[in-house]
Amino acid sequence: MNDQKPNTFTAQPDERGRFGDYGGRFVAETLMPLILELEQAWREARADASFQAELDDFLKHYVGRPSPLYFAERLTEHLGGAKIYFKRDELNHTGAHKINNVLGQILLARRMGKTRIIAETGAGQHGVATATACARFGLECIVYMGEVDVERQQPNVFRMKLLGAEVVPVSSGSRTLKDALNEALRDWVANVENTFYCIGTVAGPHPYPEMVREFQAIIGREAKEQILQAEGRLPDALVAAIGGGSNAMGLFHPFLDDEEVEMFGVEAAGRGLNTGEHAASILGGRPGVLHGNRTYLLMDEEGQITEAHSISAGLDYPGIGPEHAWLNDIGRVNYVAATDEEALEAFQLCSKLEGIIPALEPSHALAHVMKMAPRMDKDRIIVMNMCGRGDKDIFTVAKHLGVEL
Amino acid sequence: MSQTMPRTRIDETFTRLRQQGRKALVAFITAGDPDLETSQAILDGLPAAGADIIELGMPFTDPMADGPAIQLASQRALAAGQTMEKTLAMVRRFRERDSDTPIVLMGYYNPVFVYGNERFLHDAKAAGVDGLIVVDLPPEEDDELCIPALNTGLNFIRLATPTSDDARLPKVLNNASGFLYYVSITGVTGTRAPDAGAVADSVARIRQHTDLPICIGFGVKTPEQAATLGALGDGVVVGSALVTTIAEARGKGGDAVAAVHELARALAEGLRGAAQET
Ligand SMILES: Cc1ncc(COP(=O)(O)O)c(C=O)c1O
Numbered sequence: 001m002n003d004q005k006p007n008t009f010t011a012q013p014d015e016r017g018r019f020g021d022y023g024g025r026f027v028a029e030t031l032m033p034l035i036l037e038l039e040q041a042w043r044e045a046r047a048d049a050s051f052q053a054e055l056d057d058f059l060k061h062y063v064g065r066p067s068p069l070y071f072a073e074r075l076t077e078h079l080g081g082a083k084i085y086f087k088r089d090e091l092n093h094t095g096a097h098k099i100n101n102v103l104g105q106i107l108l109a110r111r112m113g114k115t116r117i118i119a120e121t122g123a124g125q126h127g128v129a130t131a132t133a134c135a136r137f138g139l140e141c142i143v144y145m146g147e148v149d150v151e152r153q154q155p156n157v158f159r160m161k162l163l164g165a166e167v168v169p170v171s172s173g174s175r176t177l178k179d180a181l182n183e184a185l186r187d188w189v190a191n192v193e194n195t196f197y198c199i200g201t202v203a204g205p206h207p208y209p210e211m212v213r214e215f216q217a218i219i220g221r222e223a224k225e226q227i228l229q230a231e232g233r234l235p236d237a238l239v240a241a242i243g244g245g246s247n248a249m250g251l252f253h254p255f256l257d258d259e260e261v262e263m264f265g266v267e268a269a270g271r272g273l274n275t276g277e278h279a280a281s282i283l284g285g286r287p288g289v290l291h292g293n294r295t296y297l298l299m300d301e302e303g304q305i306t307e308a309h310s311i312s313a314g315l316d317y318p319g320i321g322p323e324h325a326w327l328n329d330i331g332r333v334n335y336v337a338a339t340d341e342e343a344l345e346a347f348q349l350c351s352k353l354e355g356i357i358p359a360l361e362p363s364h365a366l367a368h369v370m371k372m373a374p375r376m377d378k379d380r381i382i383v384m385n386m387c388g389r390g391d392k393d394i395f396t397v398a399k400h401l402g403v404e405l
Numbered sequence: 406m407s408q409t410m411p412r413t414r415i416d417e418t419f420t421r422l423r424q425q426g427r428k429a430l431v432a433f434i435t436a437g438d439p440d441l442e443t444s445q446a447i448l449d450g451l452p453a454a455g456a457d458i459i460e461l462g463m464p465f466t467d468p469m470a471d472g473p474a475i476q477l478a479s480q481r482a483l484a485a486g487q488t489m490e491k492t493l494a495m496v497r498r499f500r501e502r503d504s505d506t507p508i509v510l511m512g513y514y515n516p517v518f519v520y521g522n523e524r525f526l527h528d529a530k531a532a533g534v535d536g537l538i539v540v541d542l543p544p545e546e547d548d549e550l551c552i553p554a555l556n557t558g559l560n561f562i563r564l565a566t567p568t569s570d571d572a573r574l575p576k577v578l579n580n581a582s583g584f585l586y587y588v589s590i591t592g593v594t595g596t597r598a599p600d601a602g603a604v605a606d607s608v609a610r611i612r613q614h615t616d617l618p619i620c621i622g623f624g625v626k627t628p629e630q631a632a633t634l635g636a637l638g639d640g641v642v643v644g645s646a647l648v649t650t651i652a653e654a655r656g657k658g659g660d661a662v663a664a665v666h667e668l669a670r671a672l673a674e675g676l677r678g679a680a681q682e683t
Contacts (some may be wrong), residue, residue, distance in 0.1 A: 016545065026514055026541040028470040030566040033573055172476055173466060185469045189593035192568055203527060289514045289541065303519030306465045366435050374577060 009256035012323065012341025017206020017293075022322035025205040027292045030189045039207045046214070047105025048175030051107065058103050062136070063093045065100075065218065069226035069383070075354040082236070082376035084354070084369060086386040087223045087251060096166060096359065097219060097247045097386035098129040098200060104215035106133040109196035110251030116140045116195045120184040122149055122177035122243070123314035123361070125388060131165035141165040144183040146176040150312050152363055156392055174307045177317045181291050202321030209321050216250025223383055224254050231381055237262045237372070240385040241365040242335070243279075243314045245321035247387035252333060262334065265324060266368045268310035269337035278306035281320040282328050282335040295322040311396065312360035313342035315386070331386045338367035344400055346370055347390065359388030360396065413535045414507040414581040415560050417637060419618040427586075427638025428676045430455055430631070432646055432669055433500050435462035435478035436495055437487025439655050441607065444482070444522055445495055445528055446662045447651070452506045454666035455673025456619075458540065463512030470540045472595040474645035489520045493532045497525025499504060500533035509583075510560060511538040514550070522550055526557040536560035536583045544576045551580055560584075565611055567603070568589050572615045578661065584618040587611065587638065592623070599624040605637050628675025635676045643672055 012019040023033060039119045045051040059065040062351050068091065072084045089097040102361060121127030127143040134141035143160055150157055160167050173179040181204075188197045202209045202216070227235055238255060240248035242265045255261045270278035278284055281296040288297040290305060298306045298318035309316040312390060327333040338346075346366035351357045365384050373382060390397070398405050407553055422429055432451050437444050451459055464487050471479070478516070496508055510529060515540065517525050528570040529537070537554055544551075551561040560583030568591065569577050578585070587608060589599035599621070608619055621634045622642025635641045654664035 025543060025545050027543060028566075029542050029543050029564040029577065030470075030568050032543045032587060033568045033570070084474055093622075165585035172473070173480075182467050182469050186472070186593045189470065190590075190596070197491050223615070291469075292438070292541070294518075297515075299519065301517070302521075303465075306484060344585065 006161060009327070010253065012326065013206060013210055017210070019323045019326035022295050022325040023206055023209055024295050027093065027205045029191060030192065031185070034188070034192055035205050042136050042207055042211050043184065045108050045111055053113065055104055055107055057098065058107070059218065062101050063103065064091060064158050065093050065398070066222045069223055069230065071230070072354050075350065076373070078274065078353055079373040081373040082241060082380035082382045083378070084228065084381045085235070085381065086385060087219060089219060089247065089385065089387045090356070090359065090362070090389035092321070094125070094129045094132050095126040096129070097216060097250060098126045099132065100218055100250070101212050101246060102126070102129040102198060105196070105198045106137060106139070109139070109198070110137060112196065114194055114196035116142070116191065117140045117198055118184050118187050118195055119198045119200060120144045120180035121200065121394065122146070122175065122180065122316055123312070124149070124153040124160065125314060125392070127165070127167070128156050128159050128163070128338050131160040131163035134165065135163045135177070142187065143167050144180040144187070144265060146170045146174070146180050148175045149180070152396065153313055153392065155395070176307065178319070180307060185291070189330055201246040202249045202323060203244045203291055203293060203319060206372070209293065209323055213249045213253055213323065216246050217253045217350065219247065219250035219385065220252060220254035223251060227381070227383060234258055234261050234382045235381040236260070236376070237264060237382045239264045239266065239267050239365045239369050241315060241361045241387065242320060242324065243317050243361060244319070245324045247385050249321060249323060251385045255328070256332060264368055264372070265333050265335045266364045267335060267337045267340040268312060268315035268364055270309040270311070272339055273337055277309040277375050279310040279317060279335070280337045281318060282324065283337050285315060285318070286299050287325065289317055293322045296320055297323040298346040300370045311343060311362065314361040315364065324360060336368055338364040342367035347397060356386065357390035358386060359390045360393045362387050368386065406593045410555055410582065411558050412450065413558065413560050414505060415458065415509070415535050418462050418507050419584065421456060422639070428635040429456040429457040429620060430505045430669070430673045430676050431460055431622065431640055431642040432456035432647060433460040433462060433642060433644030434665070435475065436466055436492040436623070437464060437485055437649055438478040438648060439480035439481045439661065440635055441486040441487065441491055445498060447665050448499055449502065450496060450662065450666050451669060453668035456506070456562055456669055458507045459513045460510065460644070461492065461496065463489065463510055464515055465513040468513060470593055472593040472645060474595040474648060475609065481652070488518055489619070496532040496534055502598050507535040507539055508533065509536040510534050510587050512540070514539050514541050516550045516552065526529055526553055526559065530557050530559055536562050538562045539588065540562070544579060547580055555580065555582065562586055564588050564647060567607060571610070574611065578615050581615070581617060583618050584639065585611065585615060586642065587621045589621050589634065589657035590624050594623050597624050598630070599634060601637065604634060608637050609663050622647045628671045629674040631672045641676065
């Protein structure tokens with residue numbers, strides 16, 4: 001769309017929350033003052049060294065950061081090409097990258113004097129992370145979750161309840177993540193005084209895409225330092241799975257201006273891009289407006305949002321963060337896809353070769369690594385975001401492998 | 406802004422109602438709910454049943470600002486195959502017999518954006534539409550559709566809410582025309598009942614910022630509420646109660662068209678009571 005490259009890729013969004021033509025603030029008037037208040041509070045917090053110090057302290061002692069950068073030696077040998085490193089955010093407290101963002105937002109909510117936290121969740125990872133932080137700070141927590149996801153992610157539902165959160169099953173629309181987001185927005189409209197909406201990915205109205213990216217960018221900052229230490233140079237490629245796009249944005253953003261680093265965002269191809277049953281918003285969707293921002297969406301010719309499909313509940317969203325939409329159009333990041341089958345294969349291979357059971361989300365990233373690494377020279381380096389662990393997925397995987405637990 | 410664009414049927418309607426000392430009944434239905442034919446019959450009969458202005462909902466899969474009643478109306482319409490072209494065709498048919506009652510298309514941005522903004526504004530104007538309410542286009546996004554709509558001669562109806570304080574109101578009122586839709590509750594459509602005292606205070610405050618007619622909506626269900634809230638502004642908007650009536654009549658195998666018109670008639674009578682009290 002635009003072949004003139006900007007001299008920096010990190011100056012977005014503009015003051016209207018636009019990444020190129022994407023992003024923005026497409027919300028009902030009731031929410032506008034809240035979004036403006038949030039933006040103001042966040043800008044202040046960001047400029048306040050004590051806020052950052054408090055966040056760093058929790059990231060270190062509560063989450064366990066920095067997460068290691070690990071050389072996956074046996075996988076590298078097996079694939080016979082590029083050296084593969086995992087950024088191990090699956091070792092974080094609560095088992096995924098989601099907590100990085102949640103802690104940032106919850107500290108901000110406290111600063112704003114909000115006492116009631118709402119969140120949407122698909123796989124339940126963001127819900128668990130939010131419930132965890134709310135327990136830690138004694139805040140009321142309500143998590144909206146599509147009925148379909150409640151059904152397929154029972155362990156996480158129970159976890160959230162143990163942590164003291166109220167899980168509200170959402171029965172409207174397609175009863176999955178997008179409907180949970182709608183319901184959270186409806187709650188926010190109705191509880192404007194005391195409620196903070198903790199969004200789980202780099203989507204939603206401005207300033208969420210930028211704010212969530214900033215909280216997740218710790219992944220990329222650490223990875224950069226770690227790879228320089230391990231290899232004395234930057235990697236040739238970064239690979240991350242894309243649901244809404246937060247773990248990918250977090251890894252990519254600090255490298256965007258390093259031209260020699262190629263980036264691959266892996267969307268969920270579900271049963272295949274040509275089957276219509278997938279969650280690949282960029283490869284299989286078109287620009288539209290949903291959940292407060294303009295971005296690539298899965299929809300029919302009338303602009304009605306269609307259901308996403310993926311074996312991974314965390315990737316099962318018919319949209320993608322607006323910054324990814326922009327990075328796609330300007331050609332800075334390559335968007336590719338992996339099917340359910342390919343992800344399942346990667347899941348098993350990683351478990352057997354590395355002793356790491358990955359979540360189904362990063363299994364998609366790994367599936368792409370399995371395609372690209374063998375075609376690369378042995379002195380090339382890939383860093384993949386291992387953004388979640390697979391404990392939550394063993395029931396789903398067992399079912400697909402025909403195993404009864 | 407309204408001075409710089411030609412007067413619309415909405416402007417004419419409020420001038421006439423003010424002369425008559427009446428309040429506007431703004432009736433919302435979703436286009437194509439429960440099916441195209443029934444919906445057309447409901448639409449065509451609404452003016453005779455007492456509706457002064459009609460809001461015709463453009464169905465959407467993800468109506469974030471709506472409660473269950475209007476969500477279900479959207480789902481029924483979409484399941485029956487409603488499209489933007491069919492919605493515009495409904496307005497054209499309506500206009501063959503009614504050249505006075507204003508029609509406002511109400512909905513969410515994505516179906517409009519995908520239809521194509523320019524094409525949409527052109528086709529809507531040609532069909533006889535008078536104004537637009539696009540819930541997820543706040544003033545911050547006026548370049549998208551609001552300004553082009555005004556340039557096409559369509560009112561872009563703004564929503565003011567309990568969160569629109571004095572600092573925010575000028576932003577909301579800039580580029581506003583037709584009337585101001587006061588959302589009487591913090592919440593989605595059809596859930597809470599508005600508190601008349603709070604609404605009275607807010608409307609009085611908004612009056613200090615604008616001469617536009619103010620219609621009150623989001624929780625109005627009964628003729629009594631219409632009377633109470635109508636007295637506070639220039640009209641009331643009723644939506645969830647009407648579409649719920651469609652669902653209930655259908656569920657009982659009854660006549661949805663007659664049931665909706667009956668409720669509209671009762672609401673209009675309630676409002677006339679309100680006009681006499683003030
Ligand atoms: C482990 C894991 N990875 C990835 C995702 C997808 O989200 P995002 O693309 O924002 O990282 C999720 C969402 O639940 C997740 O749990």
